[in-house]
Amino acid sequence: MNRRxxxxxxxxxxxxxxGIPTEAQKPPTKAKDATDSGSAKITAVNPKGTPPPxxxxxxxPRLDTLDGKTVYLVDTGFHGSDxxxxxxxxxxxxxxxxxxxxxxxxxxxxxEDDPNLWKEIKAKxxxxxxAVGH
Amino acid sequence: MGIPSAPLVTKAFKDLxxxxxxxxxxxxxxxxxxxxxxxxxxxxxxxxxxEGPDPVSGKPLMKEIIDALTVPLSDDEKKSGIVSVxxxxxxxxxxxxxxxDFYLNNGYTDFLPIILPTEERVDAxxxxxxxxxxxxxxxxxxxxxxxxxxxxxxxAASAVMAGCRPEYFPIALAIAxxxxxxxxxxxxxxxxxxxxxxxxxxxxxxxxGIGALGPFAQPNATIGRCWTLMSKNLxxxxxxxxxxxxxxxxxxxxxxxxxxxxEDASPWVPFHVQRGFKKEENVVSLFRGLGVVPGQVARGxxxxxxxxxxxxxxxxxxxxxxxxxxxxxxDPLVAARLKEQGYDTKEKLFDxxxxxxxxxxxxxxxxxxxxxxxYPQALQGREPYATWYKLPDDAVIPxxxxxxxxxxxxxxxxxxxxxxxxxxxxxxxxxxxxxx
Numbered sequence: 001m002n003r004r005x006x007x008x009x010x011x012x013x014x015x016x017x018x019g020i021p022t023e024a025q026k027p028p029t030k031a032k033d034a035t036d037s038g039s040a041k042i043t044a045v046n047p048k049g050t051p052p053p054x055x056x057x058x059x060x061p062r063l064d065t066l067d068g069k070t071v072y073l074v075d076t077g078f079h080g081s082d083x084x085x086x087x088x089x090x091x092x093x094x095x096x097x098x099x100x101x102x103x104x105x106x107x108x109x110x111x112e113d114d115p116n117l118w119k120e121i122k123a124k125x126x127x128x129x130x131a132v133g134h
Numbered sequence: 135m136g137i138p139s140a141p142l143v144t145k146a147f148k149d150l151x152x153x154x155x156x157x158x159x160x161x162x163x164x165x166x167x168x169x170x171x172x173x174x175x176x177x178x179x180x181x182x183x184x185e186g187p188d189p190v191s192g193k194p195l196m197k198e199i200i201d202a203l204t205v206p207l208s209d210d211e212k213k214s215g216i217v218s219v220x221x222x223x224x225x226x227x228x229x230x231x232x233x234x235d236f237y238l239n240n241g242y243t244d245f246l247p248i249i250l251p252t253e254e255r256v257d258a259x260x261x262x263x264x265x266x267x268x269x270x271x272x273x274x275x276x277x278x279x280x281x282x283x284x285x286x287x288x289x290a291a292s293a294v295m296a297g298c299r300p301e302y303f304p305i306a307l308a309i310a311x312x313x314x315x316x317x318x319x320x321x322x323x324x325x326x327x328x329x330x331x332x333x334x335x336x337x338x339x340x341x342x343g344i345g346a347l348g349p350f351a352q353p354n355a356t357i358g359r360c361w362t363l364m365s366k367n368l369x370x371x372x373x374x375x376x377x378x379x380x381x382x383x384x385x386x387x388x389x390x391x392x393x394x395x396x397e398d399a400s401p402w403v404p405f406h407v408q409r410g411f412k413k414e415e416n417v418v419s420l421f422r423g424l425g426v427v428p429g430q431v432a433r434g435x436x437x438x439x440x441x442x443x444x445x446x447x448x449x450x451x452x453x454x455x456x457x458x459x460x461x462x463x464x465d466p467l468v469a470a471r472l473k474e475q476g477y478d479t480k481e482k483l484f485d486x487x488x489x490x491x492x493x494x495x496x497x498x499x500x501x502x503x504x505x506x507x508x509y510p511q512a513l514q515g516r517e518p519y520a521t522w523y524k525l526p527d528d529a530v531i532p533x534x535x536x537x538x539x540x541x542x543x544x545x546x547x548x549x550x551x552x553x554x555x556x557x558x559x560x561x562x563x564x565x566x567x568x569x570x
Contacts, residue, residue, distance in 0.1 A: 044233050045251045047242050047291035048221035049274070049284035049368035057159035059211045060138045063204050071203075077510050079502075080172035080180070084142070087177060087184045091196055107514060109507045111278055118135050125137060127203045132172050133143030133151055134321075 067098045069126035074117070075105040078134035085131050140202035144170035145189045149375040150319075157280050162211045164202035166195060225253065241373060243295065244362055244388060251291040259290040262303030263569055272311045274364070276371025276378065277319025284310065284368040292367050296360035301338060302353055305330065306360045307569035308418050310368060312562050316361045316390050317371035318422070323380030325425045326361065327391035327461065327558050329543050331406035332416030334566060340394035344547025347391065347426075347463070347554070358389030384425065391426055391556065393545050399466035400544035401473040402480050409563040416566035421541075423458035423558030429468075430552055443472050443553060444483065448491045450555055452533055457503035459539040459559035460487070465546035468553045484540040488532055496527035 063069060071092070073085040085103055092099045102125065107114045121128055143151040145167045155163035167190040168183045175183075188198045226233060233250050237243050249255065260267055267287040275281035286307065293306045309328065316326040330340060341351035349355055365371040372378045372387075397404045397413075406417035429446060443464075451460045464472070477483040498504055504519075512519035522531050534540070541560055546552075 039229055041227050041229055042233070042250070042252055043225045043227045044237075045253060045256045045287070045291045045294075046222055046224050046226060047237075047251055047288065047295060047363070047367040049282035049288055049370065051219040051221060051282050051370065052280045054157060054161075054217040054219060054280075055159050056161075056213050056215050056217060058214050059160060059163070059207055060136050062138050062206055065204060066200060077506065078173070079505065080175060083175065083177055083180050084168065084172050084183070087181045088196075088199075090181070091184050095196070105510075105513075107510065109510045112510075121137055122135050128135075128137055128139035129142060129199060129203075130139060131142035132168065133141070133147045134171065134173055 063127060066096060066127065070100040070102060070124060071127045071129060072121045072125040073101055073103045074121075074128055074130040075103070076130060076132065077106060077108075077110040078132055080134070081132045085129070088129060088131075138203045140164060140166055140199045142166050142168060142199070144168050144172055146170035147379070148190055150379060153376050154279060162208070166198045166202055167191075168195065237295075242363075242367055244359065244366070246388075248295040248363075249297050251294040255294045256287060256290045259294050259298070259300050259303050260286060262300030263307060265307070265569065271307055272313045274310070274313045274315050274369030274371075276315040276317050276365060276369050279319070279370070279377060281313065282368060282370050288368060289364065292363040293360050296363050297352070297356040298360050299338075299352070299356075302357055302360075304416075304566050304569035305334070305353075305357050305418055306364065308564045308566045309357075309361050309420065310364055311569070312420060312564055313369075314420050314422070314561055315365035315369040315371045317365040317369075317378055317387060319371070319377050319379050321379045321381050322424065323382050323384040324422055325384045325386040325391065325556070325558070327386075327393060327421040327423075327426070327556055328358070328361070329405050329419040329421075330357075330392070330394045330417075330566075331397065331404050331411070331419070332566065333414060334416040335394045335397070342394040342396040342545045344549060346396070346545040346547065347393065354392045354394065355389055358392040361390050362387055386425060391421075391558075393463060393543055395543050396466055396545045399469070399548070401469050401478070402542070402544070405541070405543050406563055408480065411563065411565070417563050418566055419563040420561040421459075421461055421556065421558040422561055423461075423556055424455060426463070426554055426556040426558070428552070428554055429462075441471065441551065442475070443468050443551075444475060444477070444486055444490075447553070447555065448487055451487065451491045452493065454533070454555075454557040455501070455503050456493075456498075456532075456534045456539070457507055457559075458557050459534065459541060461556040461558040461560075462540070462542040463546075463554045463556065464542055464544050465550070465552055466544055466548050467546075467551035469542075469544045471551060480542055481537070483542065484537040487540050488534060488537040491533040492530045493533045494527065495522060495525045495529045495531055498522060498531060499527070 075081040075085055089101045092101050143165055151165050167188050169189050188195045265286050269286050271284055271289055273281035273283045289307055289310045293303055318324045338353045340353045395404055407413055411417045454460055508519040512523040518535050
């Protein structure tokens with residue numbers, strides 16, 4: 001820190017600062033910017049980035065019934081997902097025993113894709129219940 | 135997949151689930167909801183969830199799930215095609231006071247007053263780079279969302295708003311080019327940090343001396359703030375309930391942890407040189423993690439001439455989440471002492487910390503991050519997690535997965551030998567010069 005800046009920290013004593021102009025004592029170098037206040041209208045730039053367009057994806061056709069179907073219960077890996085899905089599995093067992101349930105934990109941390117599991121479900125399953133967004 | 139599915143989400147994430155499904159092309163996805171949380175509930179409690187109502191629709195949850203899989207699709211649910219998304223006109227015209235309110239009320243700010251990005255100011259900011267206004271700088275998402283893109287001019291608007299000078303602009307562009315948002319959707323309330331290296335530290339008068347991490351210099355203050363404003367504006371981050379879910383939030387998000395390295399006072403090579411850059415290059419390096427804590431709480435005292443900073447750091451790091459790394463922010467006095475202890479390279483220190491910061495397998499398995507992120511990798515055979523999960527509970531293992539989990543940067547005014555440390559992992563180092 002140079003002397004001028006150091007002295008300016010002392011409270012701007014004119015005696016101390018005599019002959020040492022400080023930035024803080026300088027008058028504004030230009031009139032207050034008209035954009036800072038007042039009733040004049042100004043134009044400012046929209047700061048937002050550009051969102052991608054949304055590609056609508058048609059939802060998969062629904063089943064007529066779950067009776068006799070195979071439902072995959074996919075655990076995303078969040079805490080408690082397995083407990084929840086096992087309770088759903090038990091509910092089907094008690095209330096809709098014709099439904100076959102298959103419990104699977106998705107491979108990898110929750111944000112990772114698991115194409116092998118999707119392939120398996122497409123080949124062997126009829127529906128998916130995925131849990132849980134914690 | 136072509137298979138009907140019923141996603142099940144806890145009520146706390148209703149807005150996130152609906153909005154993210156829409157952004158990904160399914161605005162009418164049949165999302166079912168359970169009470170929140172599921173985590174920590176007994177099977178009996180969760181059974182009550184299953185047999186109870188969906189807390190959003192009020193209908194029985196299992197009927198909601200079965201309907202989601204079996205009720206025929208509506209015309210809206212069958213739609214395909216492309217929908218454009220508007221963020222409004224390219225400019226806004228009003229009085230300055232009204233524009234301040236408008237920017238604040240539309241989520242463009244950090245809720246502190248901004249410098250209004252008038253066309254003149256944005257044009258002036260762009261004089262800080264040789265790159266063209268419409269050049270695409272990158273893409274950014276604040277989580278698992280479709281990323282937004284942005285050009286030089288759009289970056290300049292956030293830089294103006296943050297109070298940056300045009301000569302700071304290449305750093306803002308370098309950060310923007312990484313696509314890393316400093317506001318992240320996770321419930322963890324992440325913190326972010328950057329290290330600035332190279333001659334630009336002196337040219338722009340960064341503070342890397344007394345109060346290096348505090349509000350004592352314009353580039354430190356505004357470039358950090360700019361990262362957060364860019365994350366909100368360019369990456370659409372920081373919308374509570376939508377793109378931001380941090381339960382407590384993080385005060386460091388206001389301007390992040392900006393560290394200009396005190397290169398001349400370091401006994402080691404500067405951080406960017408470690409990453410393959412030349413000393414004379416200007417580089418910014420980004421980190422993500424949970425926050426920064428003081429080093430004084432650890433074992434030892436700076437009043438002790440023989441203070442052992444390696445043991446201090448090890449103590450401190452044993453409280454950290456191993457999933458993230460550890461970034462030591464060392465005052466030059468701390469760095470000098472470490473060198474006196476024999477750590478003449480950073481790598482020697484990292485190796486010691488890796489070997490001496492340990493935990494039992496039982497403790498490791500009990501950690502939230504281990505279950506969420508590392509156990510799934512162990513199941514896939516990824517090391518070291520696969521081995522760690524096979525060991526007995528009383529086995530002692532490293533607290534961090536590898537020596538490279540550690541980093542150190544030197545900054546501070548040498549008024550005392552105090553370190554701080556971040557539970558922060560290194561992300562990327564990028565050239566600032568490229569954006570001049």
